[in-house]
Amino acid sequence: MAERVAVVSVAQTKYHQNRGDVREAELAYEAIEQVLQETGLKFVEDGTGIDATVSCSHDHWDGQTISDIKIGDVAGAHLRPEEKVAEDGTHAVYYAMLQILSGHHDVVLVVSHMKESQTVRSMIENAAFDPVYQRLIGLDFLTAAALQARRYMYKYGITEEQCAKVVVKNRKNAQNNPYAQAPMGLTVEDVLRSPMLSSPIRQLDAKPVSDGACAMILAKEEKAKRLSDKPAWIKGAGSCYDAFYLGDRDLADCQSLMLAAKQAYDMAGIGDPRKEIDLAEVSEYYSYQELLWMEGLGFCDRGEGGKLIDSGVTQMGGRLPLNPSGGLLSGRPFAVGGMAAVAEAVLQLRGEAGARQLPDVSTALAHGVTGPCGQLQCVLVLGKD
Amino acid sequence: MRQEPFVVPGKLVVPYRYFVGRLASKALIALRDDKKVMGVRCPTCNLTYMPPRSTCGRCFSKLEELVEVGDKGTVLTYTVVYHKEPVHPMEPPFVYGLIKLDGADTALPHFIGEVEPEKVSIGMKVQAVFKDKREGNILDIKYFKPQ
Numbered sequence: 001m002a003e004r005v006a007v008v009s010v011a012q013t014k015y016h017q018n019r020g021d022v023r024e025a026e027l028a029y030e031a032i033e034q035v036l037q038e039t040g041l042k043f044v045e046d047g048t049g050i051d052a053t054v055s056c057s058h059d060h061w062d063g064q065t066i067s068d069i070k071i072g073d074v075a076g077a078h079l080r081p082e083e084k085v086a087e088d089g090t091h092a093v094y095y096a097m098l099q100i101l102s103g104h105h106d107v108v109l110v111v112s113h114m115k116e117s118q119t120v121r122s123m124i125e126n127a128a129f130d131p132v133y134q135r136l137i138g139l140d141f142l143t144a145a146a147l148q149a150r151r152y153m154y155k156y157g158i159t160e161e162q163c164a165k166v167v168v169k170n171r172k173n174a175q176n177n178p179y180a181q182a183p184m185g186l187t188v189e190d191v192l193r194s195p196m197l198s199s200p201i202r203q204l205d206a207k208p209v210s211d212g213a214c215a216m217i218l219a220k221e222e223k224a225k226r227l228s229d230k231p232a233w234i235k236g237a238g239s240c241y242d243a244f245y246l247g248d249r250d251l252a253d254c255q256s257l258m259l260a261a262k263q264a265y266d267m268a269g270i271g272d273p274r275k276e277i278d279l280a281e282v283s284e285y286y287s288y289q290e291l292l293w294m295e296g297l298g299f300c301d302r303g304e305g306g307k308l309i310d311s312g313v314t315q316m317g318g319r320l321p322l323n324p325s326g327g328l329l330s331g332r333p334f335a336v337g338g339m340a341a342v343a344e345a346v347l348q349l350r351g352e353a354g355a356r357q358l359p360d361v362s363t364a365l366a367h368g369v370t371g372p373c374g375q376l377q378c379v380l381v382l383g384k385d
Numbered sequence: 386m387r388q389e390p391f392v393v394p395g396k397l398v399v400p401y402r403y404f405v406g407r408l409a410s411k412a413l414i415a416l417r418d419d420k421k422v423m424g425v426r427c428p429t430c431n432l433t434y435m436p437p438r439s440t441c442g443r444c445f446s447k448l449e450e451l452v453e454v455g456d457k458g459t460v461l462t463y464t465v466v467y468h469k470e471p472v473h474p475m476e477p478p479f480v481y482g483l484i485k486l487d488g489a490d491t492a493l494p495h496f497i498g499e500v501e502p503e504k505v506s507i508g509m510k511v512q513a514v515f516k517d518k519r520e521g522n523i524l525d526i527k528y529f530k531p532q
Contacts, residue, residue, distance in 0.1 A: 120471060122471060122473075123471055126472040131403045133409075133436040137494060137523065137524070138470075139472075140472055143466060146481075147464050147482075148462070151462035197468040199467070245491065246492075247435070247483055247484075247485070247492030248491045251461075
């Protein structure tokens with residue numbers, strides 16, 4: 001790569017089950033204002049400020065077509081470029097990186113925002129399914145995830161206890177994250193006693209309803225070095241789609257994640273992710289997904305996700321801590337989820353992760369996902385140097 | 386006195402007319418009129434897709450060959466739904482399954498009925514139960530029951 005791109009500033013709101021006190025633009029600005037203050041950047045046309053904005057939100061979730069239309073005033077989009085990526089926030093970061101690598105822009109603001117509390121999740125997710133063959137039976141991402149969880153657990157002998165351990169670990173990690181919505185001290189038994197939603201997924205196996213926003217500034221190498229003394233370099237990026245019809249894939253596998261990870265590792269020059277990644281933030285909407293995504297990311301062999309959580313490797317003191325922030329299970333909104341993963345990776349690389357700071361972090365991975373059963377995957381590898 | 390945030394209720398109700406596609410049109414007519422479940426075969430990949438679609442996602446061939454995939458199949462995975470959501474078409478508990486029909490290489494999500502939810506299992510052989518009054522959509526299959 002001729003040019004390198006870095007994240008030079010990140011900010012998040014505290015995630016909350018119902019930010020009834022703010023509109024989307026006000027919520028987004030809580031994060032945007034912080035990155036403007038940290039960098040001193042302004043929305044100007046003379047090449048000294050922010051050149052463009054990329055946002056991430058969803059029309060159907062917001063109940064407004066062109067869902068970014070309402071944040072223009074706070075996102076620097078008045079008579080200026082702003083595009084929306086209606087996938088996960090990681091894809092917005094990916095797109096902003098491409099804008100800079102292409103030479104089109106030098107400095108880009110990325111912002112994701114979501115108020116899940118304003119609508120009914122299952123109705124939004126049901127509308128994502130094919131209207132002819134899948135939507136009419138009433139599927140949403142939870143019931144689809146339950147089909148995947150069952151298939152994955154059956155094929156590889158993953159247990160409910162192993163899935164519950166993910167919840168216990170992440171909710172515990174969240175206790176050290178001031179942005180986390182719902183930190184909790186839980187036991188495996190607490191998780192297994194929570195009400196069954198759609199078997200084998202119980203209430204505590206699913207992420208809670210969440211509102212929040214995340215913002216960051218990306219810059220090309222020369223400007224990144226001027227804007228921050230601790231830039232986090234995007235070393236690798238990959239994105240991959242899987243089939244739309246659920247029944248076209250073996251839901252026990254995550255081929256699109258394996259391919260997205262391969263792209264990111266090849267670009268970053270990573271040969272063995274188990275040795276070269278210091279921490280990972282993955283998007284686990286449901287507990288089983290953290291185990292399945294670990295396999296897709298190559299942190300263990302196929303079917304070994306359960307053994308990996310049992311081994312303690314992914315705990316805070318382990319060799320490869322997963323979701324030190326507490327992850328999505330501790331409360332993060334759709335669309336913002338993966339971008340918050342990037343934010344945590346950046347904070348850890350900068351040594352600014354407070355009570356949850358891990359020692360000697362030089363390479364961190366952030367993962368985002370959209371669509372039922374991990375259909376669209378995005379992997380970003382960030383590094384200190 | 387605490388003042389609650391002021392909320393304006395809203396609702397988007399938008400009618401759509403989804404064209405089901407060149408091949409699915411024929412397939413849904415066959416389902417409605419003859420209780421036949423149709424897939425489409427890709428001769429290049431030697432795969433039969435259910436639901437039918439016009440292009441093979443693997444090799445980009447234009448697909449033409451509708452084939453009957455039968456009304457019997459195998460449960461690849463399932464879930465028993467215990468919670469309530471407005472999108473659910475019936476009261477809990479009820480069962481969704483991913484069913485690979487015998488003549489297809491891909492699977493169809495649908496309901497599993499006429500069985501205690503606890504007795505459903507992966508690998509179970511099931512058979513489609515059709516509605517008496519069929520309308521030309523996937524709900525013309527009421528559910529799949531154990532064979």
